[in-house]
Amino acid sequence: MLIKRVLKNKLALPGLLVVVFVILASLFASHVAPFDPLKLSLSKRIQAPFDEHVFGTDHFGRDILSRVLYGGRVSLMVGVLSVLFASIVGIILGATGGYFGGKIDYAIVLVLDALMSFPPLLLTIGLMAVMGQGVKNIVIAMALSSIPTYGRVVRGAVLSIRQKEYIEAARNAGSGDLKIIFLHVLPNTIAPLIVVTTMGVASAILTEAALSFVGLGVPGPDPSWGNILADGRDYISQAPWITIFPGLAITLTVLGFNLLGDGLRDVLDPKLKQ
């Protein structure tokens, strides 16, 4: 039923197709990629695209298409994992605050507000500065900075459900707080959560790219979309393709997730539909 509606949605379907395409391409990078993304070849330095190398080569003679395909693995994984961790912590904080209210809620809201005051990219940069480069640290840093987004969404949803009669009924029937939260409250937060997490992956991919671009993200030589862009910086006038293609990959992927998120919002929240 829901899947049918997603497939019929004018935004969600193209979004889903793009996302599936990008995920498959990255997942099967080892099968699809024409070259080894790490193989240096000084004789093939800075070759223009649409020739032997479809996306051209970089200053080490590495094949850009293969690097973009493999880079997708890292970028997608980092994006999805950071959103996953952030949303888990966000759910816990948001549900606790929204459900119990009072001083706990005030404290949680304060922490979320404070975290939210940091420009997300700046906080991530600051965390990376102290923790050091590395995929694991990127996931942690990005997750930490985006916790408030999910915390607030869940808290808002919980607050609106908490007052409902059936929650009261469940409590009268002797259900404990945890049981009520898991059985009655959280299922109702899923719809808004799916939408924000989908959009969240989009912005996480953008953040990873920016981080790696300024040299605080995924360390080379393993490719990520951001660090391919960083490689291309110094060759921007000689070899613009090093910059253009990974950027296109990011834009396409982010567009896919944004379309999907928008479409899901239409499908899951009929109230917002025209």
Next chain:
Amino acid sequence: MLKYTIRRLLTIIPVLWLVSAMVFVLIHLVPGDPVLVILGAAAKPEQVEMMRQRLGLDQPIIIQYWDWMIALLQGDLGASILSDEPVTRLILERMPITISVAAVALFLSLAISLPAGIIAALRHNTYTDYFFMILVILAMSIPSFWLALLLMMLFSFQLNLLPVMGWISIFDNFWSGIQYLILPSVSLAFIMAAIVSRMTRSSMLEVLREDYIVTALAKGTPKRFIVFKHALKNAFAPVMTIIGFQIGFLLGGTVVIEDVYSIPGVGRLILGAIANRDYPVVQGCILMVTSIVVFVNAAVDVAYAYFDPRVSFDK
């Protein structure tokens, strides 16, 4: 209204306090001994000891925090490890540059997005509207620093119209200054324009369906008056919230854009400090920029009450 303003401004205090505490803790997240990370493993023991004392890391954490807090309240963010200059001065020197880039970007994005959003809402369900929506969602998906690189390729390298990178203040030379401002602010404005125009459109659409719009029609109010007075004032409140929210993204984005165009603002300062493990500067930059965001958001909330008077009275 005054009471509401004061109450809203008071809520800044706990948030700022928590923000500063988080920034303070930052240096303690460094794996291992921060002093060794700063100086490198080969440092001599007496150097290590000196640095430890200088950063106050030899004290118990409570004392460290107390000293840091007292200094902070006096506007003292410590001294740069690298240059020994006061962090506050380093930041204040560069802040005008960052703010001017961000402010021009903000202005550009609003100048585009507000009219675009209104027009799209008035043309709801026409091809203009569809085209606009597609453009918006595409613009939201383009990384701003990549756009910056593309613009640089086109306008600086291909067309030779604008300087590749660097900075001249508009106060030193207005026309040159403008040239250096254009590309950075355009690339920053892009995403913001997309998000704000989208919000403007949906907020206008919602408001145009309200009963009071029909009332205004029924009393003979001319259409443009209905759109620009009755609808816009109501629609603008949520738009403003989004704008306030986006200020953080804008300032965060500036860091990377400054790096792309070698603009000597706070962004370059923090990235340089990170490279040199100059932690006091890193902490200072984050705290300063975040405080700006906190104040801007409080100002936005107060302004919100002007557009939606229900806010300041109800609570």
Next chain:
Amino acid sequence: MPDNFENISGKIRTPILEVRDLSVSFHLLEGVIPAVAGVDMVLNQGEVLGVVGESGCGKSVTAKSVLRIIPCPPGSIDSGTAMFEDRNLLELTEAEMEGVRGNKISMIFQEPMTSLNPAFTVGDQIAEVFRFHRGMKKREAFERAVEELRRVEIPDPAKRARSYPHQLSGGMRQRAMIAIALACRPRILIADEPTTALDVTIQAQILNLMGQLQTDIGMSIILITHNLGVVASIADRVVIMYAGRVVEEGTIDDIFACHHHPYTHGLLRSVPRLDRPSEDLQEIKGIVPKLNDLPRGCAFSNRCDYVMEQCRQREPVFKPIGSGHKSRCWLENRPW
């Protein structure tokens, strides 16, 4: 209908607004919805015309179409005329129409809570009318607005004019709406369920106020409601609507004492009355059909207790059955 006719009180009444053959449809995803299908309606000088029907029967759409304030698209006025002061309102330019709305013809709505703009003071919203229709300056218009608030019996009008709508009670807001509507002393007031959202005691106050101001200003009122009790208390004539059509029209006595259409009969039977045993209270059976899926023939045929074969074949004509009393039904005599 003759241009003049003598009503029960013996006064000569002249028509002030004549709606003829009005058809309005909405073009939605679900298809084309004919919300109003060939409505004729006459409002006479100085009278209160009650327009009665269930929600979705087209009574509001008719009124809003006359003022041309239905959203187009999705709405579209497909045919008809609405003659007012020798002009067809449906053919006026938008600018001319702006001069009519709120000036010669005003309208008030059901929801006082949402009908005032929350972002502006009440006084400002009244003053706007004076600024557009009387060309007054801001200050003068605001002073007049205070006067209007006093006229609708709002206590401390100078202070209330500076209040925002959310600071006023529902009854006060509806008074403010009336002040906006009557500011320019219009010739016609269209009141769309003006009391439905209010408490019973406030309802009576608002109706009294409307009646009193009607005599002061000498205007005519179109009172749209689903509440026959409200109609009985202030209307002179009544139009009953069903599925976008007028099914019966007559004086208040025609409708209450000798109504002819089975739908009117059903409506009256569904209203509790003190002079009737409660077991007579009956709902009209069935549900209101979808406007784009009406039964063949008479639109009411699928719910009518007195349905005949020809009702399912041809739509009845709207024919006179007495002086000023018309009905859209094939029945020759009243079966009740």
